[in-house]
Amino acid sequence: MTKPFHIPSLDGLRAVAIFIVFLSHAGLSHIVPGLFGVTIFFFLSGYLITTLMRMECERTGSVNLCDFYMRRALRIFPPFYLVLGVIALLGVNGWTHGGFSWAAMAAQAGFISNYWEIQGGLQPAGTEVMWSLAVEEHFYLLFPLFYLALRRVLPDRKHQFMAILSLCGLVLAWRMFLVHGWQVIDLHNGSAHHPRTCHGTDTRLDGLLFGCALAVFGNPALDAGSGRRGLMLWIILPISIAVLLASFVLRDVAFRETWRYTIQGLALIPVFIAVIRYADWLPFRFLNWAWVRKMGVLSYAFYLVHSLVIALVKTHLPISKLWQGVTAFILSMALAWLMNAFIEKPCAKLKKRFAAK
Numbered sequence: 001m002t003k004p005f006h007i008p009s010l011d012g013l014r015a016v017a018i019f020i021v022f023l024s025h026a027g028l029s030h031i032v033p034g035l036f037g038v039t040i041f042f043f044l045s046g047y048l049i050t051t052l053m054r055m056e057c058e059r060t061g062s063v064n065l066c067d068f069y070m071r072r073a074l075r076i077f078p079p080f081y082l083v084l085g086v087i088a089l090l091g092v093n094g095w096t097h098g099g100f101s102w103a104a105m106a107a108q109a110g111f112i113s114n115y116w117e118i119q120g121g122l123q124p125a126g127t128e129v130m131w132s133l134a135v136e137e138h139f140y141l142l143f144p145l146f147y148l149a150l151r152r153v154l155p156d157r158k159h160q161f162m163a164i165l166s167l168c169g170l171v172l173a174w175r176m177f178l179v180h181g182w183q184v185i186d187l188h189n190g191s192a193h194h195p196r197t198c199h200g201t202d203t204r205l206d207g208l209l210f211g212c213a214l215a216v217f218g219n220p221a222l223d224a225g226s227g228r229r230g231l232m233l234w235i236i237l238p239i240s241i242a243v244l245l246a247s248f249v250l251r252d253v254a255f256r257e258t259w260r261y262t263i264q265g266l267a268l269i270p271v272f273i274a275v276i277r278y279a280d281w282l283p284f285r286f287l288n289w290a291w292v293r294k295m296g297v298l299s300y301a302f303y304l305v306h307s308l309v310i311a312l313v314k315t316h317l318p319i320s321k322l323w324q325g326v327t328a329f330i331l332s333m334a335l336a337w338l339m340n341a342f343i344e345k346p347c348a349k350l351k352k353r354f355a356a357k
Helices: 008-028 034-060 065-092 102-109 113-118 128-153 157-181 206-216 229-249 253-257 259-277 282-288 290-297 299-316 321-354
Strands: none
Touching: 008 034, 008 128, 008 259, 008 282, 008 290, 008 299, 008 321, 034 128, 034 206, 034 259, 065 102, 065 128, 065 299, 065 321, 102 113, 113 128, 128 157, 128 206, 128 299, 157 206, 157 253, 157 259, 206 259, 229 259, 253 259, 259 282, 282 290, 290 299, 299 321
16 A cells, blocks of 8 residues: 655644634634635645546546545545534524534535525524635545546646636636626625625635646646746745735725635645745744644544634623633644544545555
8 A cells, every 4th residue: 555645834824824713703704704714724735636537547547536536525524514513402492603504514514505605595693614625625526537537638737827817817807707797796795705706616716726726737845946946935935925915905895706726826826835845944844843733643533623613602602802712722722633533534545445556
């Protein structure tokens, strides 16, 4: 059996992403861009899964789709349905505020909650973050088939890269049509985001595709680099970070709902190259600290439970907002550790039966 593919610094990047999401949901959304944490997760997911598919194809000539979907199910479903069951139990007994609906829970269970929300459906407390899982499940239902077809039609990996980036351009064009042509959102509404453009699979799949593009060409874990360390770390990377910061500062609604996701996806490409290829660089070393990497390993379980924990703490613990946030973080981390120990790890052992040969 081949040795499992693993990039330690990406565990650290997961920790950064989940901390961004948590801070935003804990009450700092006016300062911390929580959606950017999700964008990082999308990019990372697309990069890692496409890298694994590419490696399998280069070894065997194809991807075993049955094994792929079994690994995906064992990774996502057990923790997800456990948390969803707890949310339903608490909601039906009135422990959470904001309303409860079995129809809403069915939408969550069927991974269509993003479009349920877009149509104005209720999002019970604790389920607000699950739209992103719906986007990923829709994407991975079809992307392996697309990737195999792409490899057959375009054997050259540079051409594959350009084809995937072209798809990202089409998604941008679709968002622009929805915003400027179809006018599905109110451009005079200064709210943080709009679910039609922010949560739709058809409008956010480019977040994953940018990571997929990096996986097929110029992959920092598989492909030889140019060796220009100084150019990447002192010129290209700072420019990318400046672009990301500008994307946060620009508050125009039309920009946020169209160009922002594309600009952030492109800017993350040099960031991921640098984090993976130059993990020994001083500013990146913290990503490889044991406790940071452990937080990254727990990030999926943490992501699932943190919104519910925050809601419960705010409802039932009348203390200052600061201590509510600290308490919610500690409780979420403890629950994530338990879920990892008793659900994710046993499922990971089952996944080995379906590992790419």
